[in-house]
Amino acid sequence: MSAVMKAPDVRDEYLASLAPDTNALAGAGSDWLNALRAEAAACVNSLPYPTTHDEEWRFTDFGLLRKTVFASAADISPEVSLTDIAPFVLPESAKSRLVFINGIYAPHLSAGANLPQGVVMSNLAAGLSSHDAVIRAHLAQQLNFHNEAFAALNTSHISDGALVLIAKDTVCPAPIHLLFIATGATADTPQASYPRCLIIAEAGSTCALIEDYVCLNSGVYFTDAVCEITIGENAVVEHTRLQRESHSAFHMAYGAVALARGSNYTAHNIAFGARISRHDLRITQNGEAAQCTLNGLALISGRQIADTHTVMDHAQPNGQSTQLHKCIADGGAHAVFNGKIFVRKDAQHTHAAQQSRNLLLSNKARIDTKPQLEIFADDVKCAHGATVSQLETEEMFYLNSRGLSPLTARNLLIYAFAEEIVDRIPVTSLVKQLSKTLSEQIMEHT
Amino acid sequence: MISSNSKVILEVRNLSASVAGIEILKGINLTVRSGEVHAIMGPNGSGKSTFSKVLAGHPGYTVTGGEVLFEGQNLLELPPEERARNGVFLAFQYPIEIPGVSNSAFLRLTYNTQQAHRGGEELDPLEFHDFIQEKCKIVEMDPRFLDRSVNEGFSGGEKKRNEILQMAVLDPRLAILDETDSGLDIDALRIVASGVNKLMTPDNAVIMVTHYQRLLNYITPDFVHVMRRGRIIKTGGKELALELETRGYDWVDDEYQRAADAHGRATAKGSASAAGAGRAGAASA
Structure with missing residues (x-):
């Protein structure tokens, strides 16, 4: 053969x-x-x-x-x-x-x-x-x-x-x-x-x-x-x-x-x-001169996995993009964010800003974040930043020093972290609905 | 206001505390009675901010010795939230921003938590609305700030005003103002100080931690304490603040060193006293 x-x-x-x-x-x-x-x-x-x-x-x-x-x-x-x-x-x-x-x-x-x-x-x-x-x-x-x-x-x-x-x-x-x-x-x-x-x-x-x-x-x-x-x-x-x-x-x-x-x-x-x-x-x-605002939030716990991949492609001049993506992972959850920004050769005077902010609530949770910038034009302003953190001692202390229990303080801070994104949604009843879901989900996992 | 029949609110005895293994407070003694205003002054790094955080129960500091009684109760065994509910309030030097939580919702939550602890009446959003409008007047705060997120995008002065607004809401027995004057322009300073003055009663007390004497032009202290290297090295009346303003801090230090050296020589002749040896050692460090 x-x-x-x-x-x-x-x-x-x-x-x-x-x-x-x-x-x-x-x-x-x-x-x-x-x-x-x-x-x-x-x-x-x-x-x-x-x-x-x-x-x-x-x-x-x-x-x-x-x-x-x-x-x-x-x-x-x-x-x-x-x-x-x-x-x-x-x-x-x-x-x-x-x-x-x-x-x-x-x-x-x-x-x-x-x-x-x-x-x-x-x-x-x-x-x-x-x-x-x-x-x-x-x-x-x-x-x-x-x-x-x-x-x-x-x-x-x-x-x-x-x-x-x-x-x-x-x-x-x-x-x-x-x-x-x-x-x-x-x-x-x-x-x-x-x-x-x-x-x-x-x-x-x-x-x-x-x-x-x-x-x-x-x-x-x-x-x-x-x-x-x-x-x-x-x-x-x-x-x-x-x-x-x-x-x-x-x-x-x-x-x-x-x-x-x-x-x-x-x-x-x-x-x-x-x-x-x-x-x-x-x-x-x-x-030319298009504008984008991208807000993102993943709130997960237990064994959930949530992966967000975004590609922001600036193909023409004078474009703008602003992105804020947040992940909150509790329990054994795993959140992923991959944010690519392309600025093509012709896309001069592009302004692109990307922020990836992440909150880890348990030592078994995991967050992978990967900002990726590929810039082929020479006259552009691009910024990106990524942070992964736990609840900060100073923030907890501030709330505790106002009489709030550690649990209440924790829930309030997680809620606030998420609410910053939810609040931007332009439909009032939906913001209310989601805020309620949010507090329920946060309570549930404590 | 010093009064003969006032009660002791805070009794600090030989308090020492460390952060990350480094001793910052090295034996603080302080007695605060109701109706009194105490100013704690000192250069940067003298330990005055640490002192205020230790009193409020910041988890980053370890108390290594001494005791603190708050209205006769051991304060150090309580977590920060219980100290707050019992009536200790710390106005932060750098208040935290909490985007996503409205100022009014936050104030109501802290107020109701406090009320539940004290057995008082909790307020629903409508009742609280009326209550907080009155409190806003104390610090001349535009009620529109109530709808904004806690401290988010507030200027330095607005943040400090918001701290005093919280003080007005929580009605503490002991308020510790940590560098409340820092970063304030003259108008903001006047408003914040006048807010504190309005909140003073014969039953409560204030400890002001400050680097400069300018706040003391607006809030008159009954006692001025000078802190250096984790200790209170001199205590005087309000005139001491003025003297510090013109002469700086070094002379107080020199005076203290000389006294400590003399004390050290005196005790070296007799039996060595632990307190004296520790004192001389720290002063020369």
Whole structure:
């Protein structure tokens, strides 16, 4: 027998088992979408499963996921009522809410009214008949799924999702709440869902979004989400993202944001939930003088792992970005932050500032933080800093000297550390809701 | 105000304390009665800030000897929060910023904790609102500061005012003001001092730790103590502060050294006294 040289087979059977049978798609839906899904499925079938041997996955072992067999949640349609979702409903978005149950649109739970003419808030499946061209022009365009197995997996499953279009110069008066509900342990087989968001804010428009991942029951399930946002010239988008999944769940998410000239993007990324979570966010300033503000908070305990990878890509001159990411890890939890900032050759006069501040609450907890700056332009201002600390003696003493017990003082300081990020969210009722969750979570772990 | 029928609030006897194995306080003696204002003055590094932190129970310092009685009770065996609840208050030289916690929520939390301990009535946010508005007037503080995070973005003067506001809320029996005058302009100094004066009663007492005498122009001390190398080396009335202002600290030190040397020679002739030997050794160190 002679040895035959061939490329290493990196196909991963587990990943492949999660991909849909795209042959069955022919004839259903639009051809271009089927082709896109087939292309993505082909990627899933040829990409390796990420492991800690990959630089980008060094600190986060997703090996536990592959020990579980998941059924596609699309095949299960549990009964969910408005009463069930009441704890998550926001009065500010009472008439601008899209609800998805395990990734599938739930019209009876959604609400849309009094929105200006230029605002389209709909599910993707319905949007395909009315806005096929614009969806086709943008869907899977910001996000490169060819090297990301789980982004490809989500893309291979696209059948529904959230669609938000804000027309030129339109101001959306209410925050749009995209509520993704996992029903958790209601079926015998753990479920996987593939939420998808497509947001297009045309030139001069303004909108606020809340992308919210919650669960009704605890239990093991898998969320594999993708959110793409295109921001036109001088448009303003404020995006709050909440990951409050079950503490037994797996959450994998990709975000891709593209900014045109003079546009403004603010993100509030909050992660409290999931057993293991990973959020990859890539923001590209494709136009001059774009501005970004990124606020992040991960608060975890027990055996939770929360990984946030952000890429801030300054591709054009006069851009600005300010980032503050905080991690709080208690128990045996492990938080990871990797923040890359690219300043491309043409991106002169860029101002970029990144802060990673971390709080370790137990000697078994772990936080890995890695700021990474790659600067190819010569006339720029970039700053970054990272701190990992425990509660400071001086702060504790200050509070104790006011009569507060060590436990109260500790909780107050953790709360304050987290609240600084939560407070920046522009939706009052949500800040209240999260502050309450925060104090409960902090109390729970003491 | 010195009064004949006043009660002893604080009794410090031969207190010594160290940080990281280095002895900072080397035998402090001090008696504070109700109604009195004591100023502790001394150059940098004399141990005066350490003294105030040790009284408040800072965990970074180890008490190596002596005792402290607060209203007859052993203060040193209590953790800092219990000292505070019993009526010891330390106004910090560098107050901590707590972003994310509103000043009013923080003040109410400390007030209610105090009230629970004293068996007094706790206040809900509405009741506390009225209560705190009155207290704000004492330090001429704009009530808008109540809605801001504790000390966050406050100027030096605003932070110190906020410390005195906390003092007004907690109504301590003994207030220790650690360098409360540092970093204040004339207006802020006047406001802070007038706040402290308004809070003085015949039943409480104040210890002011300060480097300069200018605060004493506004708050008149009954006693001025000079601290040097971890000891109180001279005690006088308010006129001592003025003398220190014109002559500096060195003459007090020289005077003390001479006295210690004389004492050392005297005791060397007779039986060696432990206190005398320790004193001479420390003074020449």
